[in-house]
Amino acid sequence: MNSSRLRKVVGEVANKLGMLCILLFVGFPILWVVLTAFKYHKDARSASFLFTPTLQNFVSIFNPPYDFTPYLWNSLIISIGTVAIAVPLAALAAYAFSRFHFRFKNAIMILLIATQFIAPVVIVIPFFTLYSRLGLMDSRIGLIILYLSFSMPFAVWMIKGFIDALPIEIEEAAQVDGCTPFMVLRHVTFPLIMPGIITSAIFAFIGAWNEFLFAMVTTTTNKTLTVGMMILAYQLEGVQWETMSAVGVIVMIPIFILSLTIRDHFVNGITMGAVK
Amino acid sequence: MRSKSFRFALIAPALLVILGTTIYPLVYSLLVSFQRWNLTKSTEPGPFVALENYVRAFGDKNFINSGVVTVKFTVISVSMSIVLGLVIALILNRPGRLADLMKTLLIFPFAMAPALKGFTWRFLLDGSFGFLDRIIDTLFPPMANIAWLASPNWALFWLAVTEVWGWAPYIALVFIGALGTMSTEMVDAAKVDGANSLQLLWHIILPTLTPILLVITLFKTIYSLKMFDQVVTMTGGGPGRATETLNFTVYRTAFANFDMGYASAQAYILVIVQLLFAVFYVRSLLGKGGAK
Numbered sequence: 001m002n003s004s005r006l007r008k009v010v011g012e013v014a015n016k017l018g019m020l021c022i023l024l025f026v027g028f029p030i031l032w033v034v035l036t037a038f039k040y041h042k043d044a045r046s047a048s049f050l051f052t053p054t055l056q057n058f059v060s061i062f063n064p065p066y067d068f069t070p071y072l073w074n075s076l077i078i079s080i081g082t083v084a085i086a087v088p089l090a091a092l093a094a095y096a097f098s099r100f101h102f103r104f105k106n107a108i109m110i111l112l113i114a115t116q117f118i119a120p121v122v123i124v125i126p127f128f129t130l131y132s133r134l135g136l137m138d139s140r141i142g143l144i145i146l147y148l149s150f151s152m153p154f155a156v157w158m159i160k161g162f163i164d165a166l167p168i169e170i171e172e173a174a175q176v177d178g179c180t181p182f183m184v185l186r187h188v189t190f191p192l193i194m195p196g197i198i199t200s201a202i203f204a205f206i207g208a209w210n211e212f213l214f215a216m217v218t219t220t221t222n223k224t225l226t227v228g229m230m231i232l233a234y235q236l237e238g239v240q241w242e243t244m245s246a247v248g249v250i251v252m253i254p255i256f257i258l259s260l261t262i263r264d265h266f267v268n269g270i271t272m273g274a275v276k
Numbered sequence: 277m278r279s280k281s282f283r284f285a286l287i288a289p290a291l292l293v294i295l296g297t298t299i300y301p302l303v304y305s306l307l308v309s310f311q312r313w314n315l316t317k318s319t320e321p322g323p324f325v326a327l328e329n330y331v332r333a334f335g336d337k338n339f340i341n342s343g344v345v346t347v348k349f350t351v352i353s354v355s356m357s358i359v360l361g362l363v364i365a366l367i368l369n370r371p372g373r374l375a376d377l378m379k380t381l382l383i384f385p386f387a388m389a390p391a392l393k394g395f396t397w398r399f400l401l402d403g404s405f406g407f408l409d410r411i412i413d414t415l416f417p418p419m420a421n422i423a424w425l426a427s428p429n430w431a432l433f434w435l436a437v438t439e440v441w442g443w444a445p446y447i448a449l450v451f452i453g454a455l456g457t458m459s460t461e462m463v464d465a466a467k468v469d470g471a472n473s474l475q476l477l478w479h480i481i482l483p484t485l486t487p488i489l490l491v492i493t494l495f496k497t498i499y500s501l502k503m504f505d506q507v508v509t510m511t512g513g514g515p516g517r518a519t520e521t522l523n524f525t526v527y528r529t530a531f532a533n534f535d536m537g538y539a540s541a542q543a544y545i546l547v548i549v550q551l552l553f554a555v556f557y558v559r560s561l562l563g564k565g566g567a568k
Binding site: 011015018019022023025026027029030032033036044045046086090092093095096097108111112113114115117118119120121123124125126127128129132133145146148149152153156181182206209210212216217226227229230233239241244245248251252255256260263266268270271 | 279282283285286287289290291293294296297298300301302304305308315319363364367368370374375378380381382383384385386387388389390391392395396397398399400402404405407410441445446449450453473491492495498501502504505508509522523526527530531536539540543544546547550551553554557558561
C-alpha cells in the first residue's frame with residue numbers, strides 16, 4: 001500500500017519535472033526573443049533577466065536608418081492578397097471535388113498534395129526568369145502569385161474536408177425548393193462551412209506571412225518582414241540582436257494569436273487530414 | 277449538361293492557378309535541366325545537351341557533399357522530432373488544466389516563421405552573448421570553448437535542433453490526438469493485471485501509435501528535405517560547406533552562379549527523391565480513406 005502510494009508520488013513529481021523541461025524547451029527561446037526586444041543594447045548582451053525595459057527598439061525599427069514600415073505593409077498586403085485570391089478559388093473547387101465525380105479527379109487531388117511537398121526552390125527558378133521578363137520582379141502581385149502555389153491547394157483540401165462533413169440532404173432540400181446550384185452554394189453551403197473557410201484563410205495568411213525563399217529571390221527593395229530581417233543580421237558592427245528581436249516580435253506575435261484561433265484544426269490541418 | 281458546365285466553372289480558376297504556379301514551373305525546369313544556360317551570358321536558354329547537367333551533378337564534389345549533408349540533416353531531425361515528440365506526448369497525455377495549457381503552448385514553435393527560428397537559435401548560441409551558450413558553458417565546462425556554429429558537426433546538429441524545436445511539439449500533438457482514441461479499458465485492464473509503465477508503453481501505447489508513426493515519419497522526412505530558411509538565417513551553409521543542404525546548393529547554383537540549366541538539373545534530382553517519399557505518403561493517406 002505504502003509503496004504504491006510512494007510510486008504514485010514519484011510518478012507525479014517526475015511528470016511535473018517533465019512538464020517543466022517541455023516548458024523550458026518550447027517556451028524559453030520565444031521568451032528570450034520577447035525579453036530582448038525590450039532591452040537596451042548593453043542589456044541585450046548580458047544573460048540577465050533583470051533589466052530596465054524600453055520601447056526604444058520598437059521606435060527605432062519604424063524609423064530610419066532601418067525603417068521596417070514598408071516591409072510591414074508589404075507583408076500585410078501580400079498575405080491578405082494571397083488569402084483574398086486563394087480562399088474563394090479554393091472554396092469553389094473544393095465544392096466540386098467534394099460533391100461531384102469527374103475524370104482525373106483523383107489525379108488532381110493527388111497533384112494538390114504534391115504541391116505541398118515539392119521543394120520551393122524548384123518553383124522559383126522558372127519564375128525568376130519569367131518575372132525578369134514580365135517586369136514582375138520586386139512586385140507585390142508577383143509574390144502573391146507565387147504564394148498561390150502552396151496556399152490555394154492547401155485551402156482546397158482543407159475546405160473539401162469541411163464540405164465532406166456537411167450532409168448533402170441539406171443541399172438537396174434547397175434544390176427541391178427551387179434553388180439553382182449556384183444559389184445553393186451561395187446561400188446554403190458556404191454559410192454553413194464558414195468556420196472552415198475562416199480556418200483555411202488563417203492557414204493561408206500564416207503561410208504567406210512566414211514565407212522566406214520566394215520573397216528573398218524575387219525582391220530587392222520591396223521586401224517582406226522575414227526577408228527584411230536579413231539586413232539587420234549582416235551589419236558591419238555585428239548583429240543587432242535587440243532590434244532584430246523587436247522585428248521578431250512583430251513577425252511572431254500576430255501568428256501566435258492567429259494560430260490560437262485555429263487550435264482545434266492545427267493537427268489535422270497541416271497533414272491535410274492524414275492523421276485523425 | 278448545365279451541371280457539367282457548372283462543375284467546370286467551379287474548378288477552372290483553381291486549375292488555372294495550379295497550371296500556372298506548379299505545372300508550368302515544373303515543366304519549364306525539366307526542359308531547362310537538359311539545356312546549357314548561364315543567365316549572366318544569355319537571357320535565353322542555350323542548346324539542349326541531353327543529360328550533361330545531370331552527369332555533371334554526380335561528378336560535382338559540392339553537390340555530392342550537399343546530398344550527404346541533406347541525408348544527415350534528415351536522419352537527425354526526423355529521428356529527434358519523432359522521439360522527442362513521443363516523450364512530450366507521453367508526459368502531456370493526461371487531463372488537467374496545466375496539461376491543456378502546455379498543449380496550447382506546443383503550437384507556437386511550429387507556427388513561428390522558419391526564418392525567425394534560424395535567427396532565434398543563432399542568437400541563443402552566439403559565442404559572446406548567447407544565453408544557451410552560457411548555460412552550456414556553466415553546466416559543461418569542457419564544452420566552454422566550442423564555437424557552436426563554427427564547428428561543422430555542431431552547426432549541422434544545431435540546424436537540426438531548430439527544425440526539431442518546431443516539429444517535435446507538433447508531432448507530440450499528433451500523438452496525443454492518436455492516444456485519445458486508445459481504449460481506456462485496455463489500459464485499465466492491463467493496470468489491474470499489474471503491468472508496469474514500461475510494459476504499458478511497449479504493449480499498448482506503441483502499438484496504438486504504429487500506423488500514425490509511419491505516416492508522420494514520411495511526412496516529416498519530406499519536410500526535412502524541403503527545409504531551407506534556417507540554413508540561410510542561421511549558418512549560411514557554413515562553416516565551409518558543412519550545412520549546405522541540397523536546397524541551398526540549388527539556390528546557390530541558380531542565384532549566385534546563375535547557372536540555370538545546372539541548377540534545374542540539381543533541383544530535379546531533389547524532386548525525384550522527394551517524390552519517392554511522397555508516393556509512399558500518398559499511399560498511406562489513401563489507405564486511410566483521405567481522398568475519396
